[in-house]
Each structure stands twice: as structure tokens, then as C-alpha cells.
Amino acid sequence: MIVLGRISEAFGIQGWVRVQAFGDDPLSWRRMPKWWLSSDPDAADDAWRPVGLRACRAQGKGIVAAFAEVEDRNGAEALAGLYIGAPRDALPETASGEYYWGDLVGLSVENKAGVVLGVVDSLVSTGAHDVLQIRDGEVERLIPFVAAYVLDVDLDAKRILVDWEADW
Structure with a gap:
């Protein structure tokens, strides 16, 4: 798994979360229909839980995201602190001279x-x-x-x- 970022906190009341991205272009992650979540960034691949991405957008200097499985603020608060990752083959291709x-x-x-x-x-x-x-x-x-x-x-x-x- 490639660790992409971390959920920092709930955002609003409709299940959105604020994401601390560990890269330059987190909006490109919108092309991935699934993200994977784990409490341990070094966890084995099978310990990451896939979640469906409902939406992802820029918010201020960062991004916010909503997942299909999370409908309200309580569900979003339960995700705070979890790491966001993806298998390497699920990630968008990088431009020439860019690397994950x-x-x-x-x-x-x-x-x-x-x-x-x-x-x-x-x-x-x-x-x-x-x-x-x-x-x-x-x-x-x-x-x-x-x-x-x-x-x-x-x-x-x-x-x-x-x-x-x-x-x-």
C-alpha cells in the first residue's frame, strides 16, 4: 500500500472528513473509486479497509472527502486519525519527473x-x-x-x- 494521507477531523455534518495529504496533487485521487483506510500506516495490505469514495474536493488549502459508507458527522468523527492508502496499481499515473x-x-x-x-x-x-x-x-x-x-x-x-x- 502507498500511504497517501491521513484523516484529520470531521468536516461539517454530512459525513465529510478533512484530509491531511502527503503529496502534491491530492485532487487526482478523485479518479480512484475506492480509498483504503487503516489505523497503522505500516499494516499489511489485507489490514486496510476499502471504502467507496462519494466525493472529494478542494477546501481552503487542503481537501475534504466523503465516503459512501459514512452518512453523518458521527461516522466521520470515528474516522479521525486513520491513514488513507491505495495499492500502487490503483493510483493515477504520475507525469514525467514526478514520483510517489x-x-x-x-x-x-x-x-x-x-x-x-x-x-x-x-x-x-x-x-x-x-x-x-x-x-x-x-x-x-x-x-x-x-x-x-x-x-x-x-x-x-x-x-x-x-x-x-x-x-x-
Whole structure:
């Protein structure tokens, strides 16, 4: 499962929820007729509960969503804190040069000199740009996920090439 976001709270009285999105284009999720919910973002795929998407729209700086199975505020309040996910094959295709965070986690990161800096452990959204959190044993590196530093992402080779020195 790819974790897309988290339900933060109920919105209104007709079963809508406010969603904290973990990506750049959450409105593209409207193309998925089902979303999957879980209290644990690391749960096994069969622990995620599918729900039918009734509607999804922009609201302020975020999004709100309504599910077929939830008709009122009480039902929406019960969903607060749950994670939203989807199997990778259910997600909309990304544009060229765009990636789902889940596709980047686990990729090896090496610099132009061929030095392996570690593996992508997670990503952090700073508002200005995303940051790759790289782990190599006890060493952690934070590399901005911007074109100035990330030169190539090769999902097939499971490798990210960066302009970053090992001692930075």
C-alpha cells in the first residue's frame, strides 16, 4: 500500500472528513473509486479497509472527502486519525519527473563519484520542497529533492543519482 494521507477531523455534518495529504496533487485521487483506510500506516495490505469514495474536493488549502459508507458527522468523527492508502496499481499515473514517495523509499542513493550514500528511508515535506531522508547505518543525510541536487531517478535500477558529497 502507498500511504497517501491521513484523516484529520470531521468536516461539517454530512459525513465529510478533512484530509491531511502527503503529496502534491491530492485532487487526482478523485479518479480512484475506492480509498483504503487503516489505523497503522505500516499494516499489511489485507489490514486496510476499502471504502467507496462519494466525493472529494478542494477546501481552503487542503481537501475534504466523503465516503459512501459514512452518512453523518458521527461516522466521520470515528474516522479521525486513520491513514488513507491505495495499492500502487490503483493510483493515477504520475507525469514525467514526478514520483510517489512510496516509489522512492528503499532506493539506493549514490553521488556522481559513485559513492553510495545510503538508502531512502523516508521523505519530509518542508513546504518549500521535499527532502530525502537517507540512512546508511547510523548516518542520516537530508538531501533536498530538487533538480539542483537530484540528477536522476531510475526506478527500474532502484537508484537515485545526486550531486552531494559524502562528507556533507
